[in-house]
Amino acid sequence: MSESAVEWPTVGLTLRVDGHEYPVPRVWIGDSLLAVLRERLDLDEPRDGCAVGECGACLVAVDGIPAASCLLPAVAAVERDVRTPRDPAFDIARAAVTEAGASPCGFCAPALAIAITGLLRRNPDPGPAAVREAMAGIVCRCSESDRWIEAVALAAEAEAEAGVAIQHEYAEDSDTGPQPDYPEYPDYSDQAGDAP
Numbered sequence: 001m002s003e004s005a006v007e008w009p010t011v012g013l014t015l016r017v018d019g020h021e022y023p024v025p026r027v028w029i030g031d032s033l034l035a036v037l038r039e040r041l042d043l044d045e046p047r048d049g050c051a052v053g054e055c056g057a058c059l060v061a062v063d064g065i066p067a068a069s070c071l072l073p074a075v076a077a078v079e080r081d082v083r084t085p086r087d088p089a090f091d092i093a094r095a096a097v098t099e100a101g102a103s104p105c106g107f108c109a110p111a112l113a114i115a116i117t118g119l120l121r122r123n124p125d126p127g128p129a130a131v132r133e134a135m136a137g138i139v140c141r142c143s144e145s146d147r148w149i150e151a152v153a154l155a156a157e158a159e160a161e162a163g164v165a166i167q168h169e170y171a172e173d174s175d176t177g178p179q180p181d182y183p184e185y186p187d188y189s190d191q192a193g194d195a196p
């Protein structure tokens, strides 16, 4: 069989993104959530930086937990609550990033908003070390951690004023919070080239 004749396994998915259900036909089982969000749903965020898990630009929240969408297969996001940086849940953090001047070029602002919100869900009053740890996976060429610490403080203050609830179960876990309980990979071996 020539290479051009190879049929890659695909499957039809329904993703829940920012509170809306999106049916997505014929998704290759190796496609990342980042690729599906940007190329199939035509969303401009999350950002696509490196696509290999090194820059942190592609953060989304999956079941409330920050996750690099370039490393997460789209099939693993089925029946999960996916929130992109455009979701209103991150408005407070985005405003704080802007006010603190924490993302001068704006490229990593969406990821910062996801990371800040995730941090504050499990720790409403993080110190500088906790902020640096939470942001460690975001590679930024134009800002500095002092600005990020200020952004977190501004976001924490605004969330407290707005009465945003803290998810205390996160605080009871490790310093970095719980990891998503990703489902087992389904067996797609009989669905080669046969998406619904």
Ligand code: FES
Pocket: 047, 048, 049, 050, 051, 052, 053, 054, 055, 056, 057, 058, 059, 068, 069, 070, 071
């Ligand atoms: S685009 Fe995902 S970590 Fe760089």
Ligand code: FES
Pocket: 102, 103, 104, 105, 106, 107, 108, 109, 139, 140, 141, 142, 143
């Ligand atoms: S603000 Fe420019 S890459 Fe972060």
